[in-house]
Amino acid sequence: xxSNGNTTVIALRGWHPALSRAEAKAMFPECDLERxxxxxxxxxxxxxxxxxxSLMSGCECVLIEGGIxxxxxxxxxxxxxxxxxxxEMAVECWRHEGKLPVSTKDIxxxxxxxxxxxxxTFNLKNPKHRFGVVLDAxxxxxxxxxxxxAGPGKHGWSAMRANKRPFFRPVSLxxxxxxxxxxxxxxxxxxxxxxxxxGTGGILxxxxxxxxxxxxxxxxxxxxxxxKENLQWAGVSAEVKREDATRFQLPNNxxxxxxxxxxxxNSIGDEKLLEDMLQNISRxxxxxxxxxxxxxxxGNDNLDESIDFEFDLPGFTIEQTFGIPVHxxxxxxxxxASISPQG
Numbered sequence: 570x571x572s573n574g575n576t577t578v579i580a581l582r583g584w585h586p587a588l589s590r591a592e593a594k595a596m597f598p599e600c601d602l603e604r605x606x607x608x609x610x611x612x613x614x615x616x617x618x619x620x621x622x623s624l625m626s627g628c629e630c631v632l633i634e635g636g637i638x639x640x641x642x643x644x645x646x647x648x649x650x651x652x653x654x655x656x657e658m659a660v661e662c663w664r665h666e667g668k669l670p671v672s673t674k675d676i677x678x679x680x681x682x683x684x685x686x687x688x689x690t691f692n693l694k695n696p697k698h699r700f701g702v703v704l705d706a707x708x709x710x711x712x713x714x715x716x717x718x719a720g721p722g723k724h725g726w727s728a729m730r731a732n733k734r735p736f737f738r739p740v741s742l743x744x745x746x747x748x749x750x751x752x753x754x755x756x757x758x759x760x761x762x763x764x765x766x767x768g769t770g771g772i773l774x775x776x777x778x779x780x781x782x783x784x785x786x787x788x789x790x791x792x793x794x795x796x797k798e799n800l801q802w803a804g805v806s807a808e809v810k811r812e813d814a815t816r817f818q819l820p821n822n823x824x825x826x827x828x829x830x831x832x833x834x835n836s837i838g839d840e841k842l843l844e845d846m847l848q849n850i851s852r853x854x855x856x857x858x859x860x861x862x863x864x865x866x867x868g869n870d871n872l873d874e875s876i877d878f879e880f881d882l883p884g885f886t887i888e889q890t891f892g893i894p895v896h897x898x899x900x901x902x903x904x905x906a907s908i909s910p911q912g
Contacts, residue, residue: 576636578712579622580629580703581609583665584745585872588891588903589627592749595756596621596628605637606708608873609665612637622718624779625752626745629721632701635714640669640704643679650680650713654688659696663721667706676702731771735802736795741769742829742862746893746903748775750827753905754860755781760824765814765846770796770807772827777805781824785809786817815845819853826850829862844883851884851908859885859906862893869902870894878902884909 579602581589586609593611594602600615619631636649660681662673680702681691701716731741742750751772755762762776767785773796776783785807787793793811800807810817828846832839843861850857861882869876870892878890885906893901 575634576714577613577616577619578632578635578637578714579611579613580632580665580701580712581611582627582629583609585627585749585891585893587872587874588749588753588893589625591875591889591891591905592625592627592752595753596625598756605710607637607665607705607710607712608707610637610703610705610710610712619717621757624748626726626748628718629703630701630716630718632703632712632714632716635712637710637712640671640709640711643671643676646676646702646711646713647679647683650683652683652687655684655698655700656690657692657696658684658689658698658700659691659693660684660700660702661716661720662702662704665703665705665707669704669706669709669711671704673702673704676704729774729803731769734769734799736769736798738769740831742771744771744775746862746901747771747827747829748779750860750862750903751776751779751781751825753903754825754827754858756824756858758824760822761820762824763819763826764828765817765826765850766828766830767796767809768792768829768831770799770809772829773807773809774800774803774805776827777807778803782820782822783807784820786812786814788813815842815849817849819850819857823854823857825858825860827860832864847882847884855908855910857908859904859908861904861906863902863904865892865900865902867894867896867898867900869900876902878904880904882906 597617599617600613622628660677662676699716702713729744761782763784764772765786773785875889876892886909887906889905891903
């Protein structure tokens with residue numbers, strides 16, 4: 570592949586590229602996304618609101634007005650970039666998946682020098698414009714362009730981990746997984762994200778942080794109170810109600826159901842609870858997407874592809890499933906589904 574001049578490249582984080590591709594598809598539905606040989610680089614031939622990348626857990630940034638090609642040399646890269654005058658810019662180069670035989674600092678200096686020759690000015694501490702170059706050793710690719718989004722780095726996920734919240738249970742979802750689930754399910758819809766078994770509120774927090782209308786349901790009053798405490802700690806607001814997941818009334822403008830059911834104590838009872846909850850939803854709407862996260866045996870995960878996972882979600886059609894590693898004795902599976910046509 571060689572593409573340059575006006576190509577848009579989406580740079581993914583490394584924790585789960587397969588799930589991140591699904592997240593990107595949901596967040597940029599106007600575009601056709603195409604995989605490349607590089608594990609964490611995808612391209613698009615359309616346009617979108619690329620600032621949505623800042624809401625994603627699996628996206629480093631979007632590189633616009635740039636290109637992507639096999640790595641050969643700095644000299645070849647310098648010939649491919651379209652330089653123009655920009656005020657208060659910076660050049661940032663980083664690596665994916667190991668190292669290519671080149672210094673990121675050399676790339677930054679030489680690319681910056683070419684922009685300087687066009688009359689650009691620089692502000693390395695607080696730039697208005699950032700030009701990114703990413704070296705992906707998984708397929709020996711280089712991609713470049715003007716950065717939209719945060720770029721590489723941890724970006725505060727550790728500070729939001731469930732064990733930092735005032736109300737905590739060990740089975741709580743990792744925040745970046747909860748964020749990905751919300752984005753995949755709701756996409757750019759303006760309707761409510763509903764978690765009918767909200768537990769400690771991790772899914773609600775990530776939904777509310779992204780600015781979505783958010784509703785949580787739980788039958789346990791301790792969980793309801795704990796969720797409200799956690800929402801306050803996170804500095805966001807959502808509706809939280811003590812109701813029965815198998816009977817509660819959906820809001821009129823619903824976008825998606827995102828749920829991490831309380832599996833583990835009683836597998837037969839838990840499956841019946843999930844089935845009854847799904848039936849309650851499908852009785853009320855036929856335009857609802859669903860993401861459900863379930864525990865599974867360790868070893869089902871695949872960070873690069875979706876997986877086959879046999880499971881029945883009554884009233885819903887399973888579209889894709891992804892394996893999520895947790896630890897050596899436990900995994901999770903994230904299931905994307907839609908309501909089955911009636912009749």
